[in-house]
Amino acid sequence: MGKKVLMKGNEAIAEAAIRAGCRLYFAYPITPQSELIEYMAKMMPKADGVFVQAESEVAAINMVYGAAGCGRRVMTSSSSPGISLKQEGISYIAGAQLPAVIVNVARGGPGLGDIQPAQGDYFQATRGGGHGDYYVICLAPNSVQEFADMASLAFDLADKYRNPVMILADGLLGQMMEPVEFKDALTPEEILEKEKQHWDWCCRPNEDEPNHHHHEINSLEIDPKELEKHVLRLGEKYDLIRENECRWENYNVNDDNELLCCAYGTASRIVKSAIDQLKEEGKNVGMVRPISVWPFPYQQVAAGVGPKVKRVVTFELNLGQMVEDVKLAINGKVPVEFMGKVGGLVFTPEDVKAEIEKYL
Amino acid sequence: MQVVATRPKSLTDLQFTYCPGCLHGVAHRLIAEVMDELDIRNETMGVAPVGCSVFAYKFFDCDMQEAAHGRAPAVATGMKRARPDMHVFTYQGDGDLAAIGTAEIIHAANRGEHITVFFVNNAIYGMTGGQMAPTSLPGMKTTTSPYGRDVDDIGYPIRVCELLDSLVAPFYIERVSLLSPAEIIKAKRAVKKALLYNKEERGFTFVEFVSTCPTNWGMDPMKARDWARENMLPFFKAQKFRDKGEE
CATH class of the missing domain: 3.40.50.970 (Thiamin diphosphate (ThDP)-binding fold, Pyr/PP domains)
Known part of the structure; x- marks a missing residue:
């Protein structure tokens, strides 16, 4: 370093x-x-x-x-x-x-x-x-x-x-x-x-027979049975990625949370500021921040819902996209709300705080 | 017994998937023979297009990449820049290169990428069933120009060699035809020149083959060759446009 x-x-x-x-x-x-x-x-x-x-x-x-x-x-x-x-x-x-x-x-x-x-x-x-x-x-x-x-x-x-x-x-x-x-x-x-590590499949210098290779970089499988096999193999890979590569951050997530927020990227910075301000006022709010948005950390978002949490609020700089994944994660356990800001504008910590306070 | 003709080492033993009378097989063979003669097979990588020759990646016995429609010169750029120690060629048809891939071919040529582009021009989209190509001739009937190519409506065919010849960087540009044994022998000389310059890292090299499509033109192979001679060659003149190695 x-x-x-x-x-x-x-x-x-x-x-x-x-x-x-x-x-x-x-x-x-x-x-x-x-x-x-x-x-x-x-x-x-x-x-x-x-x-x-x-x-x-x-x-x-x-x-x-x-x-x-x-x-x-x-x-x-x-x-x-x-x-x-x-x-x-x-x-x-x-x-x-x-x-x-x-x-x-x-x-x-x-x-x-x-x-x-x-x-x-x-x-x-x-x-x-x-x-x-x-x-x-x-x-x-x-x-x-x-x-x-x-x-x-x-x-x-x-x-x-x-x-x-x-x-x-x-x-x-x-x-x-x-x-x-x-x-x-x-x-x-x-x-x-x-x-x-890629030399067994990639395009690279070759040799004469018997060590000659013929590597094809290709996404075409004209035979449906072959394409099916290929796509199923991709599916297995995606399952493996879902299992191994979910990344997230818990911010002030604890058993006394009254409310749980979910936000990623720039929006999550603003939510953090709002959570800090609320903490000073004695209000206990947590946030799960997905770091990998695919694979989405569904289980980790669900696990962030503490015993006293009555609501989850998702904050995004859009009309509400990740909130669909949050709803899948929460699966009806508590209501999921959404606050967004669009047009390239960014909400302030005060905007976020006011939104959270609506539900406290 | 003496072997006088055999499959070039640079072709796999797979059977070509081309229609009877198609000249792709001839073009493939010329390239493969030259790869053998220049002894570059083990240092060569190719890019296949989308079109009738989409399976070229199976036919050339070197490492190959299959590109998206028209993108072969960009893919080849990435390959050559990634492996400057190797030789890279693309093999493309007229729809692929002169319509959807126009930006990629012009800019790869303009950068003077050290690659060779083989361009097979048969004035039609073969694989999708005979639609009008950017190189279809004025008045030519295709499935998407059923009343004949109307140049007032859709413009004239694009002459790619002439277009590329307006750029400073290209090292070698030649148009050849595959319509008779004599023309094929001449075409092989152009292929050899292009791949030799490629091997010598001289610059961007380009060979256009004037070819036929008996199936979609609705002619037998011999008639298709006569038709190409009478109609294509006057518009797409077989000539050397640029040879910086001779200057």
């Missing part, structure tokens, strides 16, 4: 990705993630890495597909409208079971929306996002430090499950400066070791 430095989230995730062994980055400019692509343009050549500004998000994600199919650590990033364009490629990456990392510094939508922080991409991020039956592992940080820490986690998960991993941040986390402490950078030897 090094010393703490003050950095924007967009720069911190770029630096952390390079330290985590990412040596190929393909992307297209879009606000509010511009500092990320700019940092990569500046630093990748210094790390003996590849930076290509693609002609579109569609091209960028397909470059990621090609590099991932060669077993290399590769990343792209964008913001909501650009992530929509990448969905075709993400579906192919999931179908071909390639490891890749995608960062979404989300902004207001739908359509062109605006360039302020929003959480309107939750459904897209947690339900696959493109065509077909698949999921991306989706991690949602709520600080610049956590954003940066997720880089190595995302690459390791992508490698472990041969599946795309998305880091779902937003314009606030991308633009905000906070102190951040980076992990030590992987050495070239360590990166090679990580990449070698």
